[in-house]
Amino acid sequence: MEFKDYYRTLGVSQNASDEEIKKAFRKLARKYHPDVSKEPDAEQKIREINEAYAVLSDPEKRAAYEQLGHGYQPGQEFRPPPGWDTGFEFSNRGFSSSDAADYSDFFAELFGHMGAGRASHAHRGHAQRGEDHHAKVMLDLEDSFTGPTRQISLRLPQLDAHGRVMLVNRTLNLKIPVGIFEGQIIRLAGQGGPGLGGGVSGDLLLEVHFNSDSRLRVEGRELHRVLPVAPWEAALGAVIPIRLPGGSISVRLPPGSQSGRILRVRGKGIPANPPGDLLLEIQVLLPAADTPRAKQIYEDMARELAFDPRRGE
Numbered sequence: 329m330e331f332k333d334y335y336r337t338l339g340v341s342q343n344a345s346d347e348e349i350k351k352a353f354r355k356l357a358r359k360y361h362p363d364v365s366k367e368p369d370a371e372q373k374i375r376e377i378n379e380a381y382a383v384l385s386d387p388e389k390r391a392a393y394e395q396l397g398h399g400y401q402p403g404q405e406f407r408p409p410p411g412w413d414t415g416f417e418f419s420n421r422g423f424s425s426s427d428a429a430d431y432s433d434f435f436a437e438l439f440g441h442m443g444a445g446r447a448s449h450a451h452r453g454h455a456q457r458g459e460d461h462h463a464k465v466m467l468d469l470e471d472s473f474t475g476p477t478r479q480i481s482l483r484l485p486q487l488d489a490h491g492r493v494m495l496v497n498r499t500l501n502l503k504i505p506v507g508i509f510e511g512q513i514i515r516l517a518g519q520g521g522p523g524l525g526g527g528v529s530g531d532l533l534l535e536v537h538f539n540s541d542s543r544l545r546v547e548g549r550e551l552h553r554v555l556p557v558a559p560w561e562a563a564l565g566a567v568i569p570i571r572l573p574g575g576s577i578s579v580r581l582p583p584g585s586q587s588g589r590i591l592r593v594r595g596k597g598i599p600a601n602p603p604g605d606l607l608l609e610i611q612v613l614l615p616a617a618d619t620p621r622a623k624q625i626y627e628d629m630a631r632e633l634a635f636d637p638r639r640g641e
Contacts, residue, residue, distance in 0.1 A: 331405075332379070332434045333402040335384070346385065356373075387493050388419065392439070393438065396412055408438060411464070419460075419462075457527045461519070461531075465480055473573040475503070481497060509604070517531050554609050555611065557585070565580070566580075567581070585612075593608065
């Protein structure tokens with residue numbers, strides 16, 4: 329996917345005010361409008377101009393774009409890093425998935441999940457509920473088991489008095505529900521956009537994602553883990569202790585287990601309702617033959633065990 333320099337497309341600087349961006353857009357729109365322009369690439373140009381304006385005229389999209397765009401050149405290969413939009417508080421206005429055909433893959437990749445719908449307005453004398461806001465938050469997997477209260481910081485892009493984008497920070501104390509899982513939404517009533525005409529405020533919808541864990545992988549309510557075992561544990565069977573965020577458990581390894589075997593421990597995944605399962609992938613690890621005694625044991629095994637791992641090939 330190629331990076332797009334929206335500032336260059338509109339011919340404005342990165343410090344351009346909202347009014348300067350509007351003037352540049354209107355000038356280019358008149359020049360390249362397909363109904364009046366004689367330029368051979370007018371149709372493609374107007375699409376690029378409309379896309380650039382859709383980003384730079386919206387404080388939320390512009391702030392997100394500026395965070396990602398430092399150091400990239402037009403046409404350079406670009407992939408947004410995972411979790412780049414964590415902590416951004418977006419409103420419900422603007423781009424929706426049905427608009428995807430009107431924009432480039434670059435635009436859709438960055439802004440396709442910022443929320444659908446348009447801002448609504450109160451009629452004179454009528455109260456209008458405020459917009460819902462959306463944000464992505466990162467939690468530790470342990471939080472799903474313990475249900476703590478966490479302090480989270482969000483950044484809400486706005487225009488300052490000069491029409492330039494700024495980020496307003498706010499901090500919230502968030503009570504994490506026990507059993508919360510990846511992708512679940514926490515709704516905070518009244519924490520979204522202000523109402524119009526005396527209407528109530530909208531809600532803040534927080535989409536939960538987990539920080540990476542060195543041992544556990546999360547899929548929905550399931551937890552996945554590679555379980556290293558010694559050759560004698562795999563051959564003879566064993567009871568193996570396993571540490572989980574919610575405490576330690578013991579798992580019985582059946583005799584004759586091989587690498588790649590999956591053990592399912594029911595109810596030991598995310599403690600949701602219903603709880604998920606824990607899936608353990610067996611990985612048999614061999615001790616090194618790095619001492620005379622260890623080498624002798626391997627030589628005895630090779631001599632006394634009638635074992636050919638390539639039998640049947």
